[in-house]
Amino acid sequence: MIVGVPKEIKEEENRVAVTPPGVSAFVSHGHKVLVEKGAGGGSGLLDRSYEACGAILVDSAAEAWEEADLIMKVKEPLPSEYSYLRPGLLLFTYLHLAASEELTRVLLEKRVISIGYETIQLDDGSLPLLTPMSEIAGRLSLQVGAWCLQAENGGRGILLGGASGVRPGKVAILGAGISGSSACQVAAGMGAYVSILDINPAKLRYVHDILGGYVTTLMSNRANVEEEAVDADLVIGAVLIPGAKAPKLLPRSLVRLMKPGAAIVDICIDQGGCAETSRTTTHRHPIYVEEEVVHYCVANMPAIVPYTSTYALTNATLSYGLEIADKGFPRALQQNSALARGLNTYQSMVTHAGVASAFGLPLNPVEQVIA
Numbered sequence: 001m002i003v004g005v006p007k008e009i010k011e012e013e014n015r016v017a018v019t020p021p022g023v024s025a026f027v028s029h030g031h032k033v034l035v036e037k038g039a040g041g042g043s044g045l046l047d048r049s050y051e052a053c054g055a056i057l058v059d060s061a062a063e064a065w066e067e068a069d070l071i072m073k074v075k076e077p078l079p080s081e082y083s084y085l086r087p088g089l090l091l092f093t094y095l096h097l098a099a100s101e102e103l104t105r106v107l108l109e110k111r112v113i114s115i116g117y118e119t120i121q122l123d124d125g126s127l128p129l130l131t132p133m134s135e136i137a138g139r140l141s142l143q144v145g146a147w148c149l150q151a152e153n154g155g156r157g158i159l160l161g162g163a164s165g166v167r168p169g170k171v172a173i174l175g176a177g178i179s180g181s182s183a184c185q186v187a188a189g190m191g192a193y194v195s196i197l198d199i200n201p202a203k204l205r206y207v208h209d210i211l212g213g214y215v216t217t218l219m220s221n222r223a224n225v226e227e228e229a230v231d232a233d234l235v236i237g238a239v240l241i242p243g244a245k246a247p248k249l250l251p252r253s254l255v256r257l258m259k260p261g262a263a264i265v266d267i268c269i270d271q272g273g274c275a276e277t278s279r280t281t282t283h284r285h286p287i288y289v290e291e292e293v294v295h296y297c298v299a300n301m302p303a304i305v306p307y308t309s310t311y312a313l314t315n316a317t318l319s320y321g322l323e324i325a326d327k328g329f330p331r332a333l334q335q336n337s338a339l340a341r342g343l344n345t346y347q348s349m350v351t352h353a354g355v356a357s358a359f360g361l362p363l364n365p366v367e368q369v370i371a
């Protein structure tokens, strides 16, 4: 297969989908890899390192997209990339289609075979290609949340760890999955008061087992969410219903009751966000103040730590990318149920339940499509 690796064009997106060692792996399996010049620059990966590993460097995004059978990317295609989409193209990237009806319709119209990193799911329900980025976003959420609380950003002017003789700040984390529990570890390490809420008792038990004594675990229900949000200096939104829109746990009426200058870091903004007041921001303009609460809603948080993120991402995606390239479509999906669950669109059909229900589109079960 010919694998294309275009440079990411989303604002401040410095990650790249394949590292030079990843290129070596594709080449050793007999594939050809086209890497757009400069694609790895933001992550400190030089063109000559790609070349040394067997990549063919191409001058433009068009060359990488147009010649490839399989495109590996980091973020979803943006409107300026829509013209590269074509029938039968295999697109393997983060898609988050449930948050974008426009892109869903474009992929269907262009009859692309799209596999979303975030929807690849193992039999135990875990999401192996979301995990590394969620871990990074969770850890970053405290770093950026602490920054939001600084006075010059409209925050309460609270240092999360407090000081001798002064109370620490209070952090409430909604969701105790990968990003929530990672946020929790950092929040506890900073010395903040931390509470974490989930609907899954097993997730709370895990956090309790590793951090009990430093954090309070609570069942997520309306009363507990309200109480914790109103009391918090910083709320981290880290909930997920796989493939579906994030539940709105923080309606505007509740955000209004939060302390003036408190902050919300809505990590799950890529699935629409868990606050009614959340709207997507960018690394260039990451925050805004609404209802006197500072909101940070960047959908590609790991992009600001591209070195760590690129390696963490490609460690996880490479084996799946190789399987798609080696076996092709549909055989790779027939032989790997986790990969099959990642199929979002095929020709003009939606094959993922969460995406179909988000936009009221008919669902074509993956098993039938790849049979």
Ligand SMILES: NC(=O)c1ccc[n+]([C@@H]2O[C@H](COP(=O)([O-])OP(=O)(O)OC[C@H]3O[C@@H](n4cnc5c(N)ncnc54)[C@H](O)[C@@H]3O)[C@@H](O)[C@H]2O)c1
Residues within 6 Å of the ligand: 118, 130, 131, 133, 134, 135, 137, 174, 175, 176, 177, 178, 179, 180, 197, 198, 199, 200, 203, 220, 238, 239, 240, 241, 247, 249, 266, 267, 268, 269, 270, 271, 298, 299, 300, 301, 302
């Ligand atoms: N903004 C970014 O840059 C960025 C980066 C990585 C991941 N994410 C997003 O962060 C979100 C979380 O990802 P994750 O890997 O931590 O997911 P996860 O599946 O590991 O955890 C989500 C948790 O939310 C819980 N949950 C579901 N409904 C809930 C509710 N009503 N109340 C409380 N908890 C509830 C689930 O039980 C689960 O434990 C996803 O939307 C993911 O795409 C965003």
